[in-house]
Amino acid sequence: MSTTTAERAATPPAEAAPSRVKALLAVPTLGPLGALLLACLYFSFASDRFLTGGNMSLILQQVMVVGTLAVGQSAVILTAGIDLSNGASMAFGSLVMTKLAVSGGVPAWLAILAGIATCAAIGAVNGSLVTLMKLPPFIVTLGMLNIAMALTHITSKEQTVTGLPDLLTKLGDTFPLGQTRVTYGSVLMLVLFAVAWYVLRHTAAGRHLYALGDNPDAVRLAGVNVRRQLIGVYTVAGVLYGIAALLLVARTGVGDPQAGQTDNLDSITAVVLGGISLFGGRGSIVGALYGALLVGVIRNGLQLTGVDSVYQILITGILVILAVGVDQIARRRRK
Amino acid sequence: MSSRYMKLTAVAAATAATATMLSACGSGGSSASGASGGSGGSGGKISVGLITKTETNPFFVTMKKGAQAEAAKDGVKLLTAAGAFDGDNAGQVTAVQNMIAAGVKGILITPSDPKAIAPTLDKARQQGIVVIALDTPPDPQNSADALFATDNQAAGKLIGQYAKAAMAGKPAKIATLDLAPGVTVGVLRHNGFLAGFGVAEGDPSIACEADTGGDQAKGQTAMENCLQKAPDINLVYTINEPAAMGAYQALKSAGKEKAVTIVTVDGSCTGINALAGGQFVADSQQYPLKMASLGVQAVVDFAKTGKKPSGYTDTGVTLVAANPVSGVDSKDTTYGQSNCWGS
DSSP states (O other), rough: OOOHHHHHHHHHHHTTTOHHHHHTTOOOOHHHHHHHHHHHHHHHOOOOOTTSSHHHHHHHHHHHHHHHHHHHHHHHHHOOOOTHHHHHHHHHHHHHHHHHHHHOOEEEHHHHHHHHHHHHHHHHHHHHHHHHHHHOHHHHHHHHHHHHHHHHHHHHOOOOOSOOOOHHHHOOEEEEEEEEEEEHHHHHHHHHHHHHHHHHSSSSSHHHHHHHHHOOOHHTTTOOOHHHEEEHHHHHHHHHHHHHHHHEEEEEEEEOOTTTTTTTHHHHHHHHHHHOOSSSSOOHHHHHHHHHHHHHHHHHHHHTTTOOTHHHHHHHHHHHHHHHHHHHHHHHHHH | OOOHHHHHHHHHHHHHHHHHHHHHHHHHHHHEEEEEEEESSSGGGGGEEEEEEEESSSHHHHHHHHHHHHHHTOOOOOEEEEOTTTOOHHHHHHHHHHHHHHHHSSSEEEOOOOOHHHHHHHHHHHTTOEEEEESSSOOOGGSSSEEEOOOOHHHHHHHHHHHHHTTTTTOEEEEEEEEOTOHHHHHHHHHHHHHTTTTTTOOOEEEEEEOOOOHHHHHHHHHHHHHOOOOTEEEEEEESSHHHHHHHHHHTTTTTTHHHHHHHHOOOHHHHHHTTTSSSSSSEOOOOHHHHHHHHHHHHHHHHHHHOOEEEEEEEEEESSSSSOOTSSSBBBHHHHHHHBBO
C-alpha cells in the first residue's frame, strides 16, 4: 500500500472522525480476505476433506501459476494499464524453455533463463509501445496476445514437449512441512507476493507506480522519468510471467502449446477480486493473492462437495461484479 | 487512530489470519493422509470422477448424462469437471488433483491433450486410483488402465467405403476437413476414410486438406477456402458433424450443395436429422453414453472386487445412411434417430 493512497485517504479534513465503516472501506484487502475466510469456513463444514493440510497445499499449488501472473498483472493495472498478453506470453516462454532444453541441446538452467528473458522482452515491447507510441495498453497487449500465441504454435508445431530434464520440473516437487507436503513453487509464489508488497509499499519506485496510475502528469512534473518507469513496470511484469511459465511447466510436467488461453482473464479476475482498481492507483498486491486463492478455494471446494464445475464459473462471475461494485462505492465515498 | 495505522493493522491481521489458516490446516494433515485411499466421498459412498474436454460440446454432455444415469443406478457419487476449452490441459490437471483430494476410486477422462495429461494420470494411478480413458487415449496409452472408445479408424473406413460405392465410378475430387495436426482421433478417422475409399495420402484426387478443430464456423471457412482452391470438389470427408454442417453451409452459399457428397462421423441427433434432411449422405454413429456408463460400471466393479479394467473396449460404431448402397452395410435414419445422442 502506498503512502500516496494512504495520505489521500487521510486527506479529507478532520471535520469528523471517520466512521468505522468508512475506515474499513479504505482497507481494500478486507473484503477479499473476508470472502476467502467465509468460503473456507463454508467448505470446511461442507466437506471433511477440505480443511486438511494436504488440500490447502494443493490449492496453493493450483493457484501458483495464476497467482504469479497476477503479481505482474497487478503492477500493470496499478499504473492504469492492463495486460491481456500475459497468458500467451507465459505459454511462449514455457515452450522456449522446454524446446531449448529437450531438443535444443541447451543446459536446463540456460533454457530457463532464455524462457524468462523471452517473456521480459515481450513485456519491454509492450511497455515501449504503450509509452513511446502512446498506444492504449488494451490494444497493444491484445495484439501481443495474438503474436505470442502464433509464435507458440509456430515454434511448437502444435506438439506437446515431453521428457523434460528434472531442473525444469523441480518447482513442482514438494517438501515436508509438519505432516503436509508443500510444493516449492507455491512457496516461490508467496515470496514473489511478499517482495512485490515490500517494493510497492516501501520503495520510491513502488510509490511512483501508484502515482502513475493516479495522476501521471503530477508524476512527470515531480521530475520522474515516466517513460522509463512504465517500460520498467511492463518488463518486470514480463519477468514474472517468465517465472509463471517455469511454474506452469513444473506443475504440468510438459511444454504445452495450448496452455495459457484463459490465464490472462484469470489473472485479471484475481486482481479485481483482490480489490485492486482497474482504473489504477488503488489497491494492495496482497489482495490479488486473496483473489487468486478465492478462485482456487471455490473450484476445489465445489469439486470436493460434488457440485457441478459450471457453478464455480458462475460464482466467480458474481464475485467479480461484486468486487468492482465495492471499489466504485469506495471511490465515490472518498470524493 | 489514523487510517494509515488502521491499514497496517489490517494487513498484519490479514497476514496473520492466512498464516493461522494454513498452519491450522497443517495440523490436520495426518488425518488426510490416513483417509486417502479410503472409501471416498461423504458417508462412505463410492465416488467416481468424470473429466471431459469441455462442458458445452453435446458429445461430452451426453457422456455426462450416461455417467450420471449409471451412477444413480449403482448408488455411487459422481464428481464432474471439464477444461475451460478444448485443449485446456492445465484445467484437466487441476480437476484430476481435486478428484484425488476428494477420494474418488476411479477417474474417467477424455484427455484434451493426450501427451500432456499423461504424467498427471500416472500420479493418480500411483495412488491406487483406477484411470479409464473415454473416447481418446492418453499418450502413452498405458497412462490409463483402460480405454473405452470408438474405433476411429473403423469409423473413417465405413464412410470411406460408402463414399466409394456412392460415387459409382465417377472421378472423385476430395476435400478432407480434418481436426488438428497431430491429434490421434483426427488422424485415425482421416486415414480410415482414405483406406476405405481406396486412395493413398498424396493421391491427386485429394484436392484440399484443411483443419477445422471440429468446429462448425471453422469448418465453413475451411470449405470456402477449399472451394477457392478447387471449385470442382465433389466429395467432402469431415471429421465430425459440426464440421460437416459448416461445409454444407459453404457449399449451399456457393450453390453446390446438390453436386457434392458429404460424409461424416458422430451420430448425434442433430447430425442424424441433418442427414435425414439431405445435408450429408453417410454418418458413422458412435456411442458416448455407452463409454461413460461402461466406465462408471468398471470403477464400481473395481471398488467392490479390486479387479482393475484393462485394455481397449470398442464401444461400437454403426454406419447410418439415408440411401443404402450395394456392398456396404448401413442402417437407415430411423435406426440412427433411435440410437442418437444429445437430443
